[in-house]
Amino acid sequence: MRALRDSPICLEGIEAIDEGRRAAPPWEAVRPEVVREARAARSGSVGGSGPLGLAQRNLLSFGRQMAGHPAAVVGGVVILLYVMAAAFAPWVVPCAPDEVALSQRLTAPSWTGAFPLGTDQLGRDILSRIIFGARVSILVGILTIAISVTVGVGLGVVAGYFRGPFDRLVSRFTDLLLAFPYLIFVIGAMAVMGPGFWNLIWALSFKGWVEFYRLARAEVMSEKTREYVEAARALGRSNAAIICGEILPNVVHSILVLGTLRMGNMIVLESSLSFLGLGIPPRTPAWGSMVNDGRRYMLTAWWVATLPGLALVVLVLAINLVGEALRDVLDPRLKEG
Amino acid sequence: MATGMGTQTVLQVSGLSTIYPTPRGNVEAVRGVDLALDEGDVLAIVGESGCGKSACLLSIMRLVPHPGRVIAGSVMFQGRDLMKLGARDMREVRGRDIAMVFQDPMTTLNPAFRVGDQIAESLRVHGLLPGFPASLARRSRAREREMVTELMRQVGIPSPETRHLEYPHQFSGGMQQRILIAIALACKPRVLLADEPTTALDVTIQAQVLELMREINETTGTAIVLVTHDLAIAAEFCREVAVMYAGQIVEQGPIDAVLEDPVHPYTRGLLRSIPRLGERKPLTPIMGEVPDLAALGPGCSFAPRCEARRPCCDISQPELVAVDGRRLVRCHARRD
Numbered sequence: 001m002r003a004l005r006d007s008p009i010c011l012e013g014i015e016a017i018d019e020g021r022r023a024a025p026p027w028e029a030v031r032p033e034v035v036r037e038a039r040a041a042r043s044g045s046v047g048g049s050g051p052l053g054l055a056q057r058n059l060l061s062f063g064r065q066m067a068g069h070p071a072a073v074v075g076g077v078v079i080l081l082y083v084m085a086a087a088f089a090p091w092v093v094p095c096a097p098d099e100v101a102l103s104q105r106l107t108a109p110s111w112t113g114a115f116p117l118g119t120d121q122l123g124r125d126i127l128s129r130i131i132f133g134a135r136v137s138i139l140v141g142i143l144t145i146a147i148s149v150t151v152g153v154g155l156g157v158v159a160g161y162f163r164g165p166f167d168r169l170v171s172r173f174t175d176l177l178l179a180f181p182y183l184i185f186v187i188g189a190m191a192v193m194g195p196g197f198w199n200l201i202w203a204l205s206f207k208g209w210v211e212f213y214r215l216a217r218a219e220v221m222s223e224k225t226r227e228y229v230e231a232a233r234a235l236g237r238s239n240a241a242i243i244c245g246e247i248l249p250n251v252v253h254s255i256l257v258l259g260t261l262r263m264g265n266m267i268v269l270e271s272s273l274s275f276l277g278l279g280i281p282p283r284t285p286a287w288g289s290m291v292n293d294g295r296r297y298m299l300t301a302w303w304v305a306t307l308p309g310l311a312l313v314v315l316v317l318a319i320n321l322v323g324e325a326l327r328d329v330l331d332p333r334l335k336e337g
Numbered sequence: 338m339a340t341g342m343g344t345q346t347v348l349q350v351s352g353l354s355t356i357y358p359t360p361r362g363n364v365e366a367v368r369g370v371d372l373a374l375d376e377g378d379v380l381a382i383v384g385e386s387g388c389g390k391s392a393c394l395l396s397i398m399r400l401v402p403h404p405g406r407v408i409a410g411s412v413m414f415q416g417r418d419l420m421k422l423g424a425r426d427m428r429e430v431r432g433r434d435i436a437m438v439f440q441d442p443m444t445t446l447n448p449a450f451r452v453g454d455q456i457a458e459s460l461r462v463h464g465l466l467p468g469f470p471a472s473l474a475r476r477s478r479a480r481e482r483e484m485v486t487e488l489m490r491q492v493g494i495p496s497p498e499t500r501h502l503e504y505p506h507q508f509s510g511g512m513q514q515r516i517l518i519a520i521a522l523a524c525k526p527r528v529l530l531a532d533e534p535t536t537a538l539d540v541t542i543q544a545q546v547l548e549l550m551r552e553i554n555e556t557t558g559t560a561i562v563l564v565t566h567d568l569a570i571a572a573e574f575c576r577e578v579a580v581m582y583a584g585q586i587v588e589q590g591p592i593d594a595v596l597e598d599p600v601h602p603y604t605r606g607l608l609r610s611i612p613r614l615g616e617r618k619p620l621t622p623i624m625g626e627v628p629d630l631a632a633l634g635p636g637c638s639f640a641p642r643c644e645a646r647r648p649c650c651d652i653s654q655p656e657l658v659a660v661d662g663r664r665l666v667r668c669h670a671r672r673d
Contacts, residue, residue: 227444228444228446230400231446231520234398234436235431235462245458
């Protein structure tokens, strides 16, 4: 809670809230004059009740609710650490990730030594390789989910809203894709295309969009029967405006939740493929291939395989914790009044 | 029609017919409905559930849900036949010229947006407020808030300056319906189609909402078509009433005449089945069931339930004819 409140993004709005809280605790009921005063106090910022002001307040309410889930805050901090480390990898690592020091091979972890997390069978620093491996995992997670969401939601919204032959065609195609086990499918695709970063992204996304398609399609179909859609039509809004302006805002929360949870899956899949030697090419450090490297030394040098695996577990756990909290906060059925 | 006010006709519906194809055959939801609405008219359409009241309104707006469709008839509005308009022109008419208020305010408002934004949206759709991105300008935001709070004030929502920032679930049912009426009135429509606007509300709130609609009708001259199954509301609110049965209008005329001296046996039956305060007589329901609209016979569709049934009723459809100069009745057994 404190950590979030002190972050610079939320500070502006917090003032307004704290001003208002003296009068009325639920911030939705903040008296407008109080908010206006608070707003006027921060000169140069947006005034009035326009879209920007609303977006700020919405974000704030969302932040406050997320802060109510301690596990999610921990998860968020962990994810932030991983992302920072990955983004600034060349500057934060103690050694180059591919610097070989055969004389130092299989050094045990020690806080005082040159290699805090030890070295592998070629004497490469494991900490540096884990940090560089985070780049691969995070990028794969973000890119595959971005592609899957774009394709899946785009097709799903159109299919769910207009139905008809397009829906039948795409839905049958997704049924076909779902008939393949995911891992086998991706292994097959990678075996054909060969290892490589972009090949991996395409192989994972090729099936990843199906779930988003089904979710978006089902949500749109159920939202479409709601009266507000009919009312929007009676108001003279076009189909495109109804999809983007009326239905999507009611659907976006479930897509966000699924996207977060699936990102963990994608990262695990990437590691599985790298473990099998089908994912990222061997020169690039990736957690999966590091675990595979250390497999043979499990009994003599446990750290080579265990630590990259631990890095993977912690990241995926953090992502899932945040995903769970998002579901609690964003599900309108659980939302407080 | 029979208002005698000599004002001009705003909406002229003739021969409107709508079907819903089903595996059992075509359900004829609306069968040749004729209506004429003058400026400032208040017309009630009453009837049982499933008699085609709502389908009739949706047909006028060309919003009949797929796979239903209007198969015949015309709706003349400002010299144009709405049934022949292109999709884009029809969207222009919806909301701007003819607005609609729905039954359940809770589900008709979009839960994801603040009510002020939803009212503003209705102004934006028809260009009364600038759309995105011009809507972000400080001046247009101020103007937007001014127009929205003014509309909310008009429909009697207290402290609109605060409440336009609230979400639909923070309002009571009556207030939600007022917001919907504000949305419908935003573009100052010529005709307001109200589909059971008070059914989801409790009785005192019903009266307030009806009073609000009456006020709007009197001050702006907006013609109102009120669909309801409640004859008391029709009697209270409307000058003219059309009774629908099985997709057809069976009796239409000034409200006093129809309620005090109903001619059609169905109207008589409806009136007898309303409980009255202080009377301890048992109610007389209309026996039998609503006919299957997918399998209508050649005769009068009310004949199987009719107390005044004659042999000819099973053979031929009665026409809607004028009776005692003031109203129209569709019955073989009418008095002439």
